[in-house]
Amino acid sequence: MVKHSSRIELKQSAYKNNINFIKKKIGDKAIVSSVVKANAYGHGIRTFVPMAEKCGIQHFSVASSFEAEEVLRVCSGNSRIMIMGIIYEEDIPWAIENNIEFFVYNYERLPKTLAAAKKVGKPAKVHIEVETGANRTGLPQKDFLKVLNFLKKHQEHIIFEGLCTHFGGAESVSNQFKIDMQHKRYKAFLKQCRDKKIMPNIRHIACSAAALAMQDTVYDMVRIGVAQYGFWPSPDIYFAHLHETNKKADASLKRIFTWKTDIMDIRDVEQGEFIGYGTSFQATHKMTIAVMPLGYSNGYPRALSNRGQVLIHGKKAPIVGLINMNLFMVDITHIKEAQLGDEVVLIGRQNNNVINVSSFTNSTQLLNNEMLSRLPAAIPRTVVK
Numbered sequence: 001m002v003k004h005s006s007r008i009e010l011k012q013s014a015y016k017n018n019i020n021f022i023k024k025k026i027g028d029k030a031i032v033s034s035v036v037k038a039n040a041y042g043h044g045i046r047t048f049v050p051m052a053e054k055c056g057i058q059h060f061s062v063a064s065s066f067e068a069e070e071v072l073r074v075c076s077g078n079s080r081i082m083i084m085g086i087i088y089e090e091d092i093p094w095a096i097e098n099n100i101e102f103f104v105y106n107y108e109r110l111p112k113t114l115a116a117a118k119k120v121g122k123p124a125k126v127h128i129e130v131e132t133g134a135n136r137t138g139l140p141q142k143d144f145l146k147v148l149n150f151l152k153k154h155q156e157h158i159i160f161e162g163l164c165t166h167f168g169g170a171e172s173v174s175n176q177f178k179i180d181m182q183h184k185r186y187k188a189f190l191k192q193c194r195d196k197k198i199m200p201n202i203r204h205i206a207c208s209a210a211a212l213a214m215q216d217t218v219y220d221m222v223r224i225g226v227a228q229y230g231f232w233p234s235p236d237i238y239f240a241h242l243h244e245t246n247k248k249a250d251a252s253l254k255r256i257f258t259w260k261t262d263i264m265d266i267r268d269v270e271q272g273e274f275i276g277y278g279t280s281f282q283a284t285h286k287m288t289i290a291v292m293p294l295g296y297s298n299g300y301p302r303a304l305s306n307r308g309q310v311l312i313h314g315k316k317a318p319i320v321g322l323i324n325m326n327l328f329m330v331d332i333t334h335i336k337e338a339q340l341g342d343e344v345v346l347i348g349r350q351n352n353n354v355i356n357v358s359s360f361t362n363s364t365q366l367l368n369n370e371m372l373s374r375l376p377a378a379i380p381r382t383v384v385k
């Protein structure tokens, strides 16, 4: 197989470290569901999921049946898969057949699930997602009694596996009143279950931010996305942690991701010459530049034109000119030892220097999550110790 123009390495020891940290924070009673939607936030489902299993994860959450199928293909038989978002009606029998659990956020879905479970001859496992104030998906209060009655009547075919909700903005202190309100409404749903004497097997509402900063939102399971990849959900959550632990700084969460390529060509550019398309960069002195074999079509943001940096021999090499579709150039005049084929770090650490995703996203206005999740699935991912 021929080589791709860049590659992503996932550091297993860093991931193990993150999971240990999260477990220590939440206590050992709650299940950690690893949220691997958006191709595992760009880390790559196919590589990430088996690595996570080696670190003790046995529950994966995805946004769609399409992603569930990808996880199913690479996970071991012991892991559970939960679809939090879209599954089309015609795919419900497939989910039941493969023990894949899914969110139900409207009443209409239940009779269809019942019919599918009967057809497959196996019970369906559903998580009722309730509306508590995020107003995206979530079953409204007015339909809940009807749902509980339905579940009670058809227990043989539909397992009430979970009762859940999702916080809209738990990463920000200024949303705290809204998060508290959502939690309160969730508790009211739980009370209705108790009153009706039909309880879910597991209760789960916390995402990374809630799990790390609001201990009382940790029920039987937490759904952890961004934190497991080594990112604090927000400065608010990081500072809350520092406050709680009485520390000045904390490196408990470690990035597991490094994005690399190699120098494709090296050339000299005379003073006064322009580099690449147009006239956006003119050499003010005689320069040596290195050509990178990737561009915006490979997930490298065009907004980093004339702004970003890469690492070569542990030194920062600034981007000169525009990011092209498949190429961009960097200034290596000050890196005399650079040679054709040398390794380049686009995101991550090299020797004593580091390029963070945040340094990337500060200048592009992208969210960390957005930047990572846009990295093309075609880039090969590998695990390193």
Ligand SMILES: *Cc1c(COP(=O)(O)O)cnc(C)c1O
Residues within 6 Å of the ligand: 035, 037, 084, 166, 206, 207, 208, 209, 223, 224, 225, 226, 227, 233
């Ligand atoms: C994405 C998502 C999560 C994980 O969120 P993080 O902030 O990345 O931990 C949890 N629950 C639901 C429903 C989600 O969509």
